[in-house]
Amino acid sequence: MTLLGVEQLDARHGLLQAVRGVTLEVAAGETLALIGANGAGKTTLLRTIAGAHKPAAGRILFDGADVTAVPAYARLRTGIALVPEGRRLFAGMTVKENLMVAGAHGRPGPWNIDAVIEAFPLLAGKLNRRAGNLSGGEQQATAIGRALMTNPKLLLLDEVSLGLAPIAVEAVYRSLTALMAEGATIVLVEQDIGRALGVATRLACMLEGRIILQGNAKDLSREQVTEAYFGLQRAQRAKS
Amino acid sequence: MSTIPGFVVERWTRLSAGTSVMVAVVLTVLAFGPLLFDANIVDRFTTLFIYVILAVMWNALAGYAGLVSVGQQAFFGLGAYFAIQLSYHGISVYPALVLGALIAGIISLPVSLLMLRLRSGEFAIGMWVVAELAHLLVNLDDLVQGETGISLIALNAYSADNRRAYNYWMALGAMVILLALVFALLRGRLGASVQAIRDDEDAAQSVGVRVLASKRIIFFLAAFGCALAGALWLATSITFQPKTYFGIQWTAYMIFMVLVGGLGTFEGPILGAVIFFLIEYFFGETGVWYLIGLGAAAVAFALFLPRGLWGTVEDSLGIRLLPVGYRLRMLGSDADARPPPD
Amino acid sequence: MIWVTQLLNGTLLGGYYALLACGLSFMFGVMRIINLAHGDLAILSACLVFLIADATGISPFVAVIAVLPVMAVIGWALQRWMLERSLRAGVLVPLLTTFGLAIFIENGLFEYFGADTRSLAPYIGDFAFDSFWIGGDVYVGSLAALIFAVAVLLLGGLRLFLDYTPLGRAIRATAEDADTAELVGINARAVYAIAAAIAVASAGLAGVFLAMRETFSPYSGPMQLIFAFEAVVIGGIGSLSGTLIGGIVLGVAQTFGAQIDPKGFLIAGHVVFLVVLAGRLTLNAIRARGGVQRLFARRP
Numbered sequence: 001m002t003l004l005g006v007e008q009l010d011a012r013h014g015l016l017q018a019v020r021g022v023t024l025e026v027a028a029g030e031t032l033a034l035i036g037a038n039g040a041g042k043t044t045l046l047r048t049i050a051g052a053h054k055p056a057a058g059r060i061l062f063d064g065a066d067v068t069a070v071p072a073y074a075r076l077r078t079g080i081a082l083v084p085e086g087r088r089l090f091a092g093m094t095v096k097e098n099l100m101v102a103g104a105h106g107r108p109g110p111w112n113i114d115a116v117i118e119a120f121p122l123l124a125g126k127l128n129r130r131a132g133n134l135s136g137g138e139q140q141a142t143a144i145g146r147a148l149m150t151n152p153k154l155l156l157l158d159e160v161s162l163g164l165a166p167i168a169v170e171a172v173y174r175s176l177t178a179l180m181a182e183g184a185t186i187v188l189v190e191q192d193i194g195r196a197l198g199v200a201t202r203l204a205c206m207l208e209g210r211i212i213l214q215g216n217a218k219d220l221s222r223e224q225v226t227e228a229y230f231g232l233q234r235a236q237r238a239k240s
Numbered sequence: 241m242s243t244i245p246g247f248v249v250e251r252w253t254r255l256s257a258g259t260s261v262m263v264a265v266v267l268t269v270l271a272f273g274p275l276l277f278d279a280n281i282v283d284r285f286t287t288l289f290i291y292v293i294l295a296v297m298w299n300a301l302a303g304y305a306g307l308v309s310v311g312q313q314a315f316f317g318l319g320a321y322f323a324i325q326l327s328y329h330g331i332s333v334y335p336a337l338v339l340g341a342l343i344a345g346i347i348s349l350p351v352s353l354l355m356l357r358l359r360s361g362e363f364a365i366g367m368w369v370v371a372e373l374a375h376l377l378v379n380l381d382d383l384v385q386g387e388t389g390i391s392l393i394a395l396n397a398y399s400a401d402n403r404r405a406y407n408y409w410m411a412l413g414a415m416v417i418l419l420a421l422v423f424a425l426l427r428g429r430l431g432a433s434v435q436a437i438r439d440d441e442d443a444a445q446s447v448g449v450r451v452l453a454s455k456r457i458i459f460f461l462a463a464f465g466c467a468l469a470g471a472l473w474l475a476t477s478i479t480f481q482p483k484t485y486f487g488i489q490w491t492a493y494m495i496f497m498v499l500v501g502g503l504g505t506f507e508g509p510i511l512g513a514v515i516f517f518l519i520e521y522f523f524g525e526t527g528v529w530y531l532i533g534l535g536a537a538a539v540a541f542a543l544f545l546p547r548g549l550w551g552t553v554e555d556s557l558g559i560r561l562l563p564v565g566y567r568l569r570m571l572g573s574d575a576d577a578r579p580p581p582d
Numbered sequence: 583m584i585w586v587t588q589l590l591n592g593t594l595l596g597g598y599y600a601l602l603a604c605g606l607s608f609m610f611g612v613m614r615i616i617n618l619a620h621g622d623l624a625i626l627s628a629c630l631v632f633l634i635a636d637a638t639g640i641s642p643f644v645a646v647i648a649v650l651p652v653m654a655v656i657g658w659a660l661q662r663w664m665l666e667r668s669l670r671a672g673v674l675v676p677l678l679t680t681f682g683l684a685i686f687i688e689n690g691l692f693e694y695f696g697a698d699t700r701s702l703a704p705y706i707g708d709f710a711f712d713s714f715w716i717g718g719d720v721y722v723g724s725l726a727a728l729i730f731a732v733a734v735l736l737l738g739g740l741r742l743f744l745d746y747t748p749l750g751r752a753i754r755a756t757a758e759d760a761d762t763a764e765l766v767g768i769n770a771r772a773v774y775a776i777a778a779a780i781a782v783a784s785a786g787l788a789g790v791f792l793a794m795r796e797t798f799s800p801y802s803g804p805m806q807l808i809f810a811f812e813a814v815v816i817g818g819i820g821s822l823s824g825t826l827i828g829g830i831v832l833g834v835a836q837t838f839g840a841q842i843d844p845k846g847f848l849i850a851g852h853v854v855f856l857v858v859l860a861g862r863l864t865l866n867a868i869r870a871r872g873g874v875q876r877l878f879a880r881r882p
Contacts, residue, residue: 052765076767088762090755101755104748105767150767308677310618354856357863361616362819364677365811366859372808373852380845488804492685495678531689538682542675543667 002061003028003185004049004080004154009058011041011048018044020209022058026154026202031186033200033217035193035229041209042189043085046156049187050082051075063153077107079153083160085189087143091132095123095142098131099149106150116145119175137168141175148179155179157188161195173199193225207231270412274405282408286476288517289411290469291493293418295501295509295516297465298494300422303504304431305458306438308360310491311367312466314374317485318344319467320474321378324392328383333394334406337471345464352459356452368488375486389481392474407475414472418465419510425461426506430454438504489531496534499541502548511550587720588837594722596813596833597730598795600826602788602806603813604736605781607825610814612757612777615665615676619684621807622691623782624789627653628702628798629691631790635705642702646790650783657782661775684803691800702793710794729791733829736784737822753777812855818862831858 004026011019018041026032034042047053049060051072060068067075090098099113117124120141126134131142140160147155160176161169177199180186190196196203197217205213205228213220213228226232274282294316301307323340327333351370358366379386395403425431433454436444445451474480497516502508523530545552606620617623627649634645664683668676703710712724744750756763756773764770792798792806809832817828832851839850 050765052761071769072764073767073769076765082765084762084765088759088765090758090762092758093751093754097751097754100748101751101763101768102766105752146766302674306674308674310677310681354860354863357867358859360673361610361614361677362815364618365616365808368804369808369812369852369855373849373856376845376849376852492681495681499678528689528692532686532693535682535684535686535689539664539679539686542678542682543664543671546671546675 001028002026003063004187005059005061006045006049007059007061009045009048009060010056011044011053012056013044017056018209019048019055022206022209022211024204024211024214026185026187028153028185029183030202031180031184031188031200033196033203034187034189034206035191035196035203035225036206037229039208040206042206043158045206046082046158046187046189047084050080050156052082073105076105076150076152079107079151080156081106081147081150081152081154082156083143083147083158085158085162087139089131089134089139089143089146091130093131094128095131095134095138096127098142098146102146103149107152109151111148111151113149116148119148119178120145122171135168136164137171140164140168140172144172144175153185155184155186157186159189159191161190161192169195193222193229197222197225205229267412267416271409273412274408279401279404282404283476284517284521286404286408286411286472288513289408289415290472290476291497291513291517292415292510293411293465293469293472294490294494295497295513296419296422297462297469298491299498299501299503299505299509300458300465301462303498303508304426304434304438305455306360306441307356307455307459308364309367309462310364310488311369311371312462312494313486313488313490314367314371315344315348315463315466316470316473316490317371317378317482318347318374319470320480320485321381321384321482322467323471323474324390324480325381325383327392327394333392333397333475334410336394337410337475338468341464341467341471344467344470345460348460348463349456351463352456356455356459371486371488375482378482378486384480384482387481387483389479389484391479395475395478403475407472410475411472414468418461418468421461423506425457430457434458492531492534492538496538498548499538500548502550502552502554503546505548505551505554508548508550512548515549584841585838586718588841589834590716590720590722591726592834592837593830594726594730594833595837596826596830597726597733598788598791598829599809599813599832600829601729601733601736601791602785603810603817603825603829604733604740604822605784605788606807606810607814607819607822608740608784609778609781611820612753612781613661613665613669613774615669615680616811617665617781618677618680618807619687619803620680620785620810621805622684622687622803623653623656624785624792624806625798625800625803626656626687626691627786627789628793629695629800632700632702632793635702642705642790642794646787649790650786653786654779654783657779658775660782661778662771665778666771666774684807688800688803695800697799699797699799700793701797702790703795706794725791725794729795732787732791733826736787737826740780741822749776809851812851816855816858 002025006022006024009019009022010017022045024032034045036042044053048055051067051070051074055068058068059066062078062080065078067078070078090101093101096113099116103112113127122138123141123145126138131139134142144157144160157176160172164172173195176186180199188196188200197220200217203215203217203220203225204211205225207228213225270285273285277285298309298312301309301312319341321340322343323337326336326340331339355363355366355370378384384390398406433444433449436447436449437451437454441451470485473485493516497512498509499512500515501510501512519530523533541548547555602624606617609615609617630649630652631642631645634640634648635642664679665676668679710725713721714724714727716722744754752763752768753773753776755766756768756770760770763773813828813832814825815828816831817824817826831854835854836847836851839846
């Protein structure tokens with residue numbers, strides 16, 4: 001069952017066209033990895049899906065409804081939650097307050113503070129710590145936990161490994177894998193191709209705003225993906 | 241690496257050359273004002289010239305350097321105050337006006353040491369505090385006799401006609417010189433620096449623009465200009481009452497003129513001054529109604545027509561009357577490229 | 583002994599300044615807008631209460647209960663129709679629009695009320711002059727003490743509201759990062775409007791107390807704005823407790839200044855403000871350069 005449908009989406013970033021004619025679908029329970037170099041348009045795409053960015057053209061369908069014109073805060077209540085690039089925690093507020101504020105404005109459901117601590121044990125005992133004083137890994141856990149507090153149907157993760165030590169990345173992905181096992185629907189932006197191929201069921205590669213490669217993770221070879229990532233196919237076609 | 245072919249950078253267009261000629265003609269006619277016009281009209285023109293000075297100075301600060309000051313009346317008042325002080329100490333009246341303005345301008349330099357380090361909102365009100373403090377300190381001077389004020393009696397040495405003519409010529413001269421200064425600065429390196437600062441201060445700093453120094457020059461110029469306007473106002477009204485000269489209404493006038501005329505354009509403030517002058521001429525007698533209108537107009541323009549009348553015309557027609565910016569002309573086509581936005 | 587009384591008076595005056603500055607500080611903290619019409623809005627509220635008290639004979643303390651919601655609605659409308667647009671247009675535009683609004687309000691009030699100064703003191707009877715005895719030969723004005731108490735309650739209440747209620751947390755989150763606040767389900771526009779309502783209502787409260795303490799005229803607004811701003815800056819922008827301290831410092835400076843010379847009241851306040859401002863900027867510069875010695879070192 002298709003949970004998210006994106007049709008011919010165009011989005012601008014100032015004068016630059018960041019997303020060009022993107023069409024994709026995500027089925028319930030899937031994990032879609034979105035990869036691509038910096039500036040490929042991945043963050044803009046995620047933000048547009050979440051409603052933080054207004055599309056210039058195209059449609060976004062979620063859970064059977066057209067949410068293209070729905071503002072971000074209302075879209076959250078339909079079940080789309082974004083963990084933004086760079087975590088973007090409310091640094092002046094405590095971990096607990098960050099979680100509470102999201103919980104107060106999200107959908108009803110099983111997620112609460114205790115559940116978040118269970119999913120991210122490294123946060124245990126840090127609830128009253130100021131979010132700005134946490135380590136990178138703890139901040140990422142809080143950011144994901146904050147999104148989970150809203151009981152989303154679709155979780156969008158933008159570069160969760162950015163700026164984290166490898167050990168912290170491991171911890172984050174362990175928790176994510178547990179979430180996936182429970183049937184969560186996730187779209188995740190990841191620069192590390194190997195890791196993306198490891199956790200995802202499907203993969204899409206973006207280059208200069210377009211999706212140039214899409215498919216099931218197990219059907220795609222690492223070489224194919226790498227080529228697409230760097231746009232080598234296009235270069236080769238141009239040469240011949 | 242070869243230069244990119246196909247275009248040429250120029251500063252003058254036919255339109256701007258034509259306009260410059262017209263400006264020269266108008267100024268020449270104006271120079272003969274006291275000989276050509278009625279006494280009444282000469283007085284009104286003098287007032288108009290002072291308004292233009294104020295508008296151009298405030299625009300230089302806010303529109304080019306990005307500094308919104310709600311306290312330029314500090315210098316307006318100080319210019320008049322020092323002019324009176326100098327006159328009472330024996331200096332000839334008309335030189336005293338210029339020197340007084342210069343002293344006020346120099347005072348702006350230490351003030352700028354503190355003020356220019358403030359962010360926009362703090363700078364705005366900070367300047368207002370400076371104006372209030374200047375007002376209070378001037379009131380302490382026995383010469384001024386508190387709010388009663390004092391007259392520039394040295395002016396009585398001149399006949400009313402001569403006084404009128406001298407005031408007119410001084411105001412005209414001041415206006416032309418200040419306009420020319422602003423024009424030259426804008427065409428030069430400082431103009432580019434200052435507009436870069438206005439658009440993105442950090443980016444400007446990263447390409448080597450000396451942000452603080454550039455702002456300080458504009459701050460000094462605006463202080464001196466407003467002070468000169470104050471001194472000129474003193475010459476026309478003869479009396480100096482601190483409350484009038486240090487009043488916030490001067491800022492209200494400046495903001496109105498620049499917002500309506502066109503913030504950040506060269507011609508805009510001049511247009512705004514003319515409009516303000518006309519409004520004051522026709523509606524000044526209605527008491528505060530026209531102030532209410534000014535306030536409402538400022539809000540409306542800031543929200544809905546932020547480029548002001550002239551700026552909007554410039555943007556939609558793609559023209560520049562006076563050659564302040566740069567134009568990119570693609571070779572081999574008749575159509576000129578649109579000028580870069582200011 | 584006179585200095586002790588003056589210290590006390592200055593502190594109580596500081597309470598009024600803190601009350602006045604609260605709204606300005608709050609609006610800046612949440613929306614990064616300095617509302618140049620803040621003082622005039624306070625005077626507007628005083629005028630409204632005056633109208634009610636004058637026409638109906640109701641005590642201003644009761645009339646204020648009706649006027650505060652009106653001020654809150656004005657704040658809400660201001661945000662929705664003017665400040666929101668101003669913010670989007672750039673960082674300078676809110677200064678221009680709030681200034682235009684200030685001119686509009688002042689002169690509008692003048693048009694309606696004329697130039698006469700008025701006061702609410704006659705309408706609160708003896709309370710305006712009552713004082714109570716503290717000890718020694720020190721007396722404290724009842725009204726001044728009440729204003730101080732209200733200021734502490736308001737600032738404290740606001741702090742508790744922000745720290746312990748869901749709406750308060752939503753406001754803090756939006757103030758920090760409105761974009762991300764939207765991503766966690768907070769309607770930032772609504773939050774801003776509520777914050778503006780609170781800010782303007784508190785300005786209104788301060789205005790009514792000003793009218794009780796002394797006389798006011800349609801053009802009293804700008805001076806109040808300057809006092810509020812000075813209190814906020816002295817105490818440190820963005821801190822509610824700082825606003826109280828800033829108000830007290832300003833009040834004490836002014837009172838001591840007046841003790842030295844009647845004309846010294848305002849001058850002392852402005853001078854202390856500038857000195858604190860300069861001091862803070864210098865400290866920041868020193869900290870940024872890594873210490874006093876480095877401050878004078880040549881830039882690499």
